[in-house]
Amino acid sequence: MSTTRAEATGHAKARRRDRLVYLRSHPLLFGLLAATRGRGVRRLGGTLLVHDADAYREALTRLPLDRAAAGTTGGAARAALRGAGDVLFDQEGAGHRADRRSLARRLGAEGIAELRPVWRPLLERGCAPLAGGGEVDVVALAREAAGTVAGALLGSEAEPVALAEAAARAAAASVRGHLPGPPRPGAAAAAVREAERLRTLLGGGDALSSMVAVAAVNTTVAAVPRAVAWCADAGLWGQAADAELRPRLAEELLRVTAASPVLPRVAAAAGSVGGCPVRGGDRLVLVARHAAGAHRRDPDARDPAGPGAARLVFGAGPHACPGARLAAVLLGDVLEELAPYRPVVTRARVDRRAALPGWRSLTVRAGA
Numbered sequence: 001m002s003t004t005r006a007e008a009t010g011h012a013k014a015r016r017r018d019r020l021v022y023l024r025s026h027p028l029l030f031g032l033l034a035a036t037r038g039r040g041v042r043r044l045g046g047t048l049l050v051h052d053a054d055a056y057r058e059a060l061t062r063l064p065l066d067r068a069a070a071g072t073t074g075g076a077a078r079a080a081l082r083g084a085g086d087v088l089f090d091q092e093g094a095g096h097r098a099d100r101r102s103l104a105r106r107l108g109a110e111g112i113a114e115l116r117p118v119w120r121p122l123l124e125r126g127c128a129p130l131a132g133g134g135e136v137d138v139v140a141l142a143r144e145a146a147g148t149v150a151g152a153l154l155g156s157e158a159e160p161v162a163l164a165e166a167a168a169r170a171a172a173a174s175v176r177g178h179l180p181g182p183p184r185p186g187a188a189a190a191a192v193r194e195a196e197r198l199r200t201l202l203g204g205g206d207a208l209s210s211m212v213a214v215a216a217v218n219t220t221v222a223a224v225p226r227a228v229a230w231c232a233d234a235g236l237w238g239q240a241a242d243a244e245l246r247p248r249l250a251e252e253l254l255r256v257t258a259a260s261p262v263l264p265r266v267a268a269a270a271g272s273v274g275g276c277p278v279r280g281g282d283r284l285v286l287v288a289r290h291a292a293g294a295h296r297r298d299p300d301a302r303d304p305a306g307p308g309a310a311r312l313v314f315g316a317g318p319h320a321c322p323g324a325r326l327a328a329v330l331l332g333d334v335l336e337e338l339a340p341y342r343p344v345v346t347r348a349r350v351d352r353r354a355a356l357p358g359w360r361s362l363t364v365r366a367g368a
């Protein structure tokens with residue numbers, strides 16, 4: 001489907017704003033990834049940068065991965081939550097399958113139908129100021145929704161915003177402890193401390209509960225405001241208001257914003273990715289953002305990239321994100337609530353300390 005000039009201008013504006021979340025938080029990493037994306041897989045010493053969709057899928061589904069290695073998502077979580085149990089990301093085989101089954105019902109269609117009545121009134125209340133000409137901070141709204149959803153999923157009585165903030169601090173401390181470069185004194189201890197605070201807030205549950213809270217909150221708080229900003233800047237409220245197009249728009253916005261843009265992994269054994277030989281112990285930087293075509297194809301519910309591409313922002317294979325459906329339904333509900341006001345962004349501030357690129361605040365008001 002062809003794009004009009006006004007639509008192209010809107011997307012260019014949306015892209016310009018969205019790029020700031022990368023440039024202001026991790027400029028070197030994202031500069032490097034942008035500079036190297038011309039080749040599907042590129043080796044830099046002991047690290048492979050994987051941009052191509054097939055190679056990305058191959059790395060996550062065919063290559064044996066060391067899921068507990070330092071510097072990977074599983075390794076970082078395990079180090080922070082030491083001794084408290086397994087955290088899915090670091091698991092393999094039957095134990096992993098059993099723990100996923102325990103989450104599957106809560107994150108499947110039935111579980112989401114139970115959770116929706118919990119978040120719908122919250123979204124309605126949160127967006128109400130727009131009707132009177134007021135402003136809404138979409139980050140604050142996403143934080144409250146994410147904390148509420150995580151609490152309901154885990155059966156926790158913790159105050160939702162406190163829970164969301166604790167999950168954000170735990171993730172940020174864990175990422176700081178595992179960034180490449182010179183060692184940061186105290187970073188590992190801070191990661192353990194923040195993980196312990198989160199666990200205490202959750203009533204001292206197992207490590208898996210903390211991990212689910214971290215995974216659910218940080219992605220939602222990063223994704224929802226970025227998606228709303230894109231929708232506003234690109235003038236997509238017409239698609240958001242259309243009940244048929246809305247689910248595809250949510251999927252498209254999750255694709256282009258790729259909330260978890262880079263998956264750090266380590267090869268457990270030799271193999272190959274995208275035709276490039278891999279040695280055991282090699283680091284893999286799997287660029288979900290590029291695999292999903294976020295950098296080159298604008299979101300359009302009338303002509304979507306399709307579930308094959310969109311799904312890649314949620315990983316692939318046995319560890320693929322179990323919260324993907326929940327994220328899409330929640331974003332769809334946020335878009336539905338906002339669409340009648342056709343909001344515009346009035347102020348946006350990048351969160352430089354968050355684990356995932358995103359906004360610290362994103363204020364909208366009703367548009368003309």
Ligand code: HEM
Nearest residue numbers: 088089215216219223259260314315316319320321323327
């Ligand atoms: C925009 C929202 C989200 C994005 C982009 C996202 C992305 C991801 C990615 C890339 C992975 C790693 C997959 C892999 O290694 O193949 C993952 C795993 C995971 N996600 Fe999400 N996620 C989102 C929302 C959620 C939500 C809302 C929840 C929970 C309610 C959740 C729970 C998890 C869990 C528990 C895992 C670990 C699965 C395993 O290792 O078996 N995620 N997610």
